[in-house]
Amino acid sequence: MxxxxxxxxxxxxxxxxxxxxxxxxxxxxxxxxxxxxxxxxxxxxxxxxxxxxxxxxxxxxxxxxxxxxxxxxxxxxxxxxxxxxxxxxNKAASLLIGDFFIDYVLPMMESRNRDIESVKTRWRRVAPFFAHQALGDVSKLQITQFLTELSTQVKGSTVNRHLSLLSRIFSLAVELELLIVNPCKGIKKWPENNIRDRVLSDDELRIYIREAIHINSFQSKALLFSLITGLRIGNVIDIRREMLSDDLTLLTLPMTKNGKSYRVMLNEPAREVLKSCAELSWNGWIFPSAVKEGAHIAYPRSCHEKIRDVVLQSTGGSESFNIHDLRRTYASRQLMLTGDARLVQSSLFHQSITTTERYAFHQQSKLAEASQSTALSLLSGNSELRL
Incomplete structure (x- = not known):
């Protein structure tokens, strides 16, 4: 027996x-x-x-x-x-992961996370593997196996976003005293090799701004506002009248991508854009939709592509750029002017300086100039050095 x-x-x-x-x-x-x-x-x-x-x-x-x-x-x-x-x-300790996500995690993230649709997209990949398992019945090995399989289908940055979601689920379970340890703890992030360094050149900026002003639509003005403030385009099109101070010098964002609110001091060109839009807006949005009543404009992709095509044709360039590269260009230029990465971090609302470093790229000519001046300084006492 x-x-x-x-x-x-x-x-x-x-x-x-x-x-x-x-x-x-x-x-x-x-x-x-x-x-x-x-x-x-x-x-x-x-x-x-x-x-x-x-x-x-x-x-x-x-x-x-x-x-x-x-x-x-x-x-x-x-x-x-x-x-x-x-x-x-606590009976909740035997909850299925799917039930726990729907009943606890998702409502919490909806109240704190602006980019909730991407969270739902990640969950759709996670659910087939984990939704029907008990909350405490998932091991580090299982999570690693899931992520390893996922890495054969998507980029490393996408794998890391799924790891982040799983970690948030189990972290909340630990906070609620349903688990003792987060099984994601200690799992290393996947290497990310898709970090962009595209910023607009002076010629590209001149033409982009000229075309945006020429089009003179709410969409083109939203793109221009994103460029001259460094704000994410999603935050830009979401601006309402009540979020602005009377003199248009202060913008209060109730929720950004990381779930936190921020106050933004607006520069003069940005105030001019807001003023022109506010005077024409017929509802509570600064960038109102002419298609959907009571709504703001949709993501201005087609307007950007139209301007981008003119830029590339005029400059003879072949390297395309997206809307988010406008934000990256702002960050790079601000870092070049100030040399203060922490200041740029605050401007972009980044929680980590590492994230800022991915956005802010010095122009190659500036790097070469800095390298030259540094080397000459080091060799200043050895003018007769021969290599």
Whole structure:
């Protein structure tokens, strides 16, 4: 007769048979402590508790071996059982990840994250792998396997966004005391090799601004405003009258991409653009839609492409640029003028200086000039140096 209990030791776990992929997991209870159990899957070993108390069944996965040691599991399991017997057990710990995301994570992110549609897009990729698993039944290995498979289909930056979503789900579970450890902790980000360094040259800027002024539409003015303030185009088209001070010197953004609000001091050219739009606007939006009643303009992609084509044709350029490159151009120019990366970070509302460094690129001529002057300074006492 096959025993239903086993000693909980590393050697026993290592030598115990595993089910093949697709087969039912093997569940064993611990000798002497039968409410503790181990579940053997094809690729993981989970540690949990299963106990009936006052007619109610309690099941919870606490961790995975070897990431969680047997002694740590034993300590946590005893604390859990103590809470059950004292009536403090939290049933939410056995929530399915899909239910937890819909009921807890998504509402929280909708209230704090501006770019919620991209969050939903990422969830659609995550859901088939994790939605039907218990919240505490996902290991670091499973997450890594999912991300590795995903990396064969999308860029490294996209993989990292999915890792960020998974980490946010499990971090919230930890905050709500449903989990002890976030299984995403310690998973390294994928290398990103798609960092853009496209900024507009002086000639391109001159023609872009000239064409935007010539078109003289709400769309072209929104693009111009994005260029001269460095604001994301999504924030620009979302501007309402009540977000502006009476003298148009201050713009209050209630929510940006990172979920935080910011106050923006507006420069004079930006105020001129806002003033011209506010005088013509027929609703609460500074950039109102002529197509959809009571709404702001849509993403001005076609207007940008029209201006871009004129720029490339006039300059003979072949390297295209997108709307976000206007923001990158603003950052690069501000860094060149001030030399202050922290100031640029504040201007762009970046939480990390690393992100700012991806946006702000010095012109090659400036880098060459800086390199030349630095070398001459270093060699100033060795004028007769010959190499």
């Amino acid at each position: 096959v025993s239903r209990t086993i000693p909980f030791t590393a050697s026993i776990f290592e030598s115990h048979p595993r089910p093949k992929s697709g087969q039912s997991p093997i569940v064993k209870r611990r000798e002497g402590v039968k409410y503790q159990q181990v579940t053997f899957y094809a690729n993981t070993i989970s540690l949990g508790i299963s106990k009936t108390f006052k007619g109610q069944r309690f099941n919870e996965v606490i961790g995975h071996w070897p990431e969680m040691s047997i002694s740590t599991f034993d300590k946590i399991a005893r604390e859990r059982v103590s809470k059950i017997e004292l009536g403090y057990y």
